[in-house]
Amino acid sequence: MKFLHTSDLHIGKRLNDCSFLEDQKYILDQILMLMRQYQPDGLILAGDLYDKSIPSGEAVTLLDNFLTKAAALCPVFAISGNHDSAERLAFASRLLEKSGVYLASVYQGKIQSVRLEDEHGPLFLHLLPFIKPASVRPFFPEKEIASYDDALTAVLSDLDLLDGSRHLLVAHQFVTGAQVCESEEQSVGGLDQVSVSHFEAFDYVALGHIHTPQQVKHPFVRYSGTPLKYSFSEARGQKSITLLELKEKGNCQITLLPLSPLRDLQELEGTFAELESKDRLHEEQKNDYLHITLTDPVEIPDAAAKLRWQYPNLLKLDQKVWQQAAAHILEGADRPEKSLPELFAELYEKQHEKEMDEEQLALLQNLLQKEGLA
Numbered sequence: 001m002k003f004l005h006t007s008d009l010h011i012g013k014r015l016n017d018c019s020f021l022e023d024q025k026y027i028l029d030q031i032l033m034l035m036r037q038y039q040p041d042g043l044i045l046a047g048d049l050y051d052k053s054i055p056s057g058e059a060v061t062l063l064d065n066f067l068t069k070a071a072a073l074c075p076v077f078a079i080s081g082n083h084d085s086a087e088r089l090a091f092a093s094r095l096l097e098k099s100g101v102y103l104a105s106v107y108q109g110k111i112q113s114v115r116l117e118d119e120h121g122p123l124f125l126h127l128l129p130f131i132k133p134a135s136v137r138p139f140f141p142e143k144e145i146a147s148y149d150d151a152l153t154a155v156l157s158d159l160d161l162l163d164g165s166r167h168l169l170v171a172h173q174f175v176t177g178a179q180v181c182e183s184e185e186q187s188v189g190g191l192d193q194v195s196v197s198h199f200e201a202f203d204y205v206a207l208g209h210i211h212t213p214q215q216v217k218h219p220f221v222r223y224s225g226t227p228l229k230y231s232f233s234e235a236r237g238q239k240s241i242t243l244l245e246l247k248e249k250g251n252c253q254i255t256l257l258p259l260s261p262l263r264d265l266q267e268l269e270g271t272f273a274e275l276e277s278k279d280r281l282h283e284e285q286k287n288d289y290l291h292i293t294l295t296d297p298v299e300i301p302d303a304a305a306k307l308r309w310q311y312p313n314l315l316k317l318d319q320k321v322w323q324q325a326a327a328h329i330l331e332g333a334d335r336p337e338k339s340l341p342e343l344f345a346e347l348y349e350k351q352h353e354k355e356m357d358e359e360q361l362a363l364l365q366n367l368l369q370k371e372g373l374a
Contacts, residue, residue: 047081
């Protein structure tokens, strides 16, 4: 039995106030193309279908169109994630199921399971939406549920995994040991983490929540990752969708099918003159989403506006002169012979390649005195 596994669509996502809707439509169309090519028995969407709990009308329309087309090709098995409004996502879920879209959005005391069958016998696909301790406690009053790990322990206790059948779990949780990137929300101290040991009895665990594609301890415990890059920390990675083939029990084959975005995320570094050169990038790369770091020894005024003539999707600009000057000042701060006004004056000189004049020095002195720093 074949499945395509993806997660964290984050439809409606914006990066540096830039809408990704066009890029998301492009990648969802690519997923539909792969569905037609590989003809899976099911498409798994492991949570965070939307980026916000109250998505825009455009985001709702895009997901609606995608699910309609996907369900015409094979059954769709989806759960809610921490970014979704579980209650809103639950709307018309029973009607959707009649159309081949199985959507588990709200945990109601029991994991929703779907029984499938092929030449190797039954396969149980279990849909567990994103859970918190508070959402689980009412259903297990006799148990102490203080952590996310406790909550998962209680929820999975209802499943009988020792019947010799194949069991596939879809979940949206942070498994301890998974590698994270900048675009993911993390709790302080890892309070939302759960142990990978909970999943060892399953034949495959289709995870969502972590944006980087990876396995956690076992090949069959897998985050598919996002279909698009949503932070520049992922710039050097390759996005994919997971093709899963479950044959007889114990035989699980995983293939990563690469996805090609409409516009990639790239990081470039160099001087203003180098980056302004028309030969720096291939023409098709100039429309990518870019994070540019300038290495000029002086600050370039209005550098972002000037570079956008060449790179229309420049989303982030850094100038190393600021970093170098700040590092220099921090080094000087350890030297007690330098006063605070002297350190500020040195920073100004590093940034502007000229000394502060008497009027600026007087203004600086007054400001420091006002704040009680001089």
